[in-house]
Amino acid sequence: MGLLQDGVWKDQWYPTKENGGKFVREKSQFRHRITPEGGSVDENAPEFIAEAQRYHLYVSLACPWAHRTLIFRELKSLQAYISVSVVEPHMLHNGWEFSGPNQSDAASHIKGAETDRLNGKDFLYQIYQAASSDYTGRVTVPVLWDKKTKTIVNNESSDIIRIFNSAFNHLTGNTVDLYPEPLRDDIDEVNDWIYSSINNGVYRAGFATSQEAYNEAFDSLFNALDKVEKILQGKRYLTGEMITEADWRLFTTLIRFDSVYVGHFKANRQTIEQYPALSAYLRELYQIEGIAATVNFEHIKQHYYFSHAHINPSRIVPKGPFIDYHSPHGRDLVDKG
Numbered sequence: 001m002g003l004l005q006d007g008v009w010k011d012q013w014y015p016t017k018e019n020g021g022k023f024v025r026e027k028s029q030f031r032h033r034i035t036p037e038g039g040s041v042d043e044n045a046p047e048f049i050a051e052a053q054r055y056h057l058y059v060s061l062a063c064p065w066a067h068r069t070l071i072f073r074e075l076k077s078l079q080a081y082i083s084v085s086v087v088e089p090h091m092l093h094n095g096w097e098f099s100g101p102n103q104s105d106a107a108s109h110i111k112g113a114e115t116d117r118l119n120g121k122d123f124l125y126q127i128y129q130a131a132s133s134d135y136t137g138r139v140t141v142p143v144l145w146d147k148k149t150k151t152i153v154n155n156e157s158s159d160i161i162r163i164f165n166s167a168f169n170h171l172t173g174n175t176v177d178l179y180p181e182p183l184r185d186d187i188d189e190v191n192d193w194i195y196s197s198i199n200n201g202v203y204r205a206g207f208a209t210s211q212e213a214y215n216e217a218f219d220s221l222f223n224a225l226d227k228v229e230k231i232l233q234g235k236r237y238l239t240g241e242m243i244t245e246a247d248w249r250l251f252t253t254l255i256r257f258d259s260v261y262v263g264h265f266k267a268n269r270q271t272i273e274q275y276p277a278l279s280a281y282l283r284e285l286y287q288i289e290g291i292a293a294t295v296n297f298e299h300i301k302q303h304y305y306f307s308h309a310h311i312n313p314s315r316i317v318p319k320g321p322f323i324d325y326h327s328p329h330g331r332d333l334v335d336k337g
């Protein structure tokens with residue numbers, strides 16, 4: 001685990017000391033947009049136009065943020081338009097690695113991970129160096145790469161899913177709208193507290209290095225989950241009768257919760273299985289066509305338990321839990337609206 005400083009790789013863990021033991025997530029730096037037919041939204045930036053097979057996604061199947069982009073690629077019929085490379089789940093002193101002979105000695109190849117067939121790199125940080133030779137910052141997935149100008153378009157999952165939601169519709173013919181105009185205020189509002197207390201909240205609990213920081217993250221996480229449970233007792237989805245971006249952003253955290261966050265991140269007041277509405281809702285989303293194939297529990301467990309040796313020094317990866325996410329969800333019975 002490390003970061004780039006003026007384009008040079010440094011092996012370094014997150015600094016929490018300066019924040020009283022709190023984990024503070026760094027802001028993503030590549031934030032360009034893709035437009036359907038040209039006309040840059042940012043006059044100082046290169047023009048990124050939606051074209052078939054021009055863009056490539058670098059993802060980890062373990063990562064909840066990268067997982068969002070894979071889900072949108074499925075739901076927006078972008079499989080033939082946007083290619084994907086999957087990194088190895090073990091993230092060690094070189095950060096995210098591709099499969100191949102230069103993988104770290106301590107890391108194993110896990111089925112489903114790939115070489116970088118596009119750029120022939122060994123490590124993800126080399127993709128960042130290729131985009132910006134003096135980049136300073138963390139080297140994170142997901143990365144949306146432009147094959148034409150050989151640079152990173154965007155490395156912020158919340159932007160990438162919005163790009164996928166609308167920029168390629170005229171090419172794919174898929175007009176499913178996961179961020180519909182009339183619901184935008186509601187979606188933004190829900191995203192806001194779910195991000196800080198749940199999506200990022202599990203990390204704030206797991207990466208805390210002081211008891212106070214952990215306690216605060218733990219309480220805010222379970223208060224927010226209790227609030228979601230209440231919402232889902234009255235509504236089928238977070239903002240009403242329609243699945244939206246807000247649901248998918250929550251999904252990628254919920255599906256990792258009982259397998260990883262309860263144990264590894266000490267988010268253990270209760271499991272998602274112990275929440276009646278949340279567990280049924282999680283199953284409903286999991287069972288939507290194309291979604292189960294984006295979930296890889298082997299990558300998920302291998303990544304967290306093996307990579308974070310300061311949290312789990314033995315690097316033993318638990319065998320369980322054994323949860324049947326294909327069992328009937330019964331959500332069709334929930335009151336509409």
Ligand SMILES: N[C@@H](CCC(=O)N[C@@H](CS)C(=O)NCC(=O)O)C(=O)O
Nearest residue numbers: 063064065138139140141155156157
């Ligand atoms: N804000 C980013 C966060 C991405 C992120 O933090 N990804 C993690 C994996 S789950 C990562 O690559 N971490 C490596 C690091 O921080 O060095 C997004 O949502 O796209």
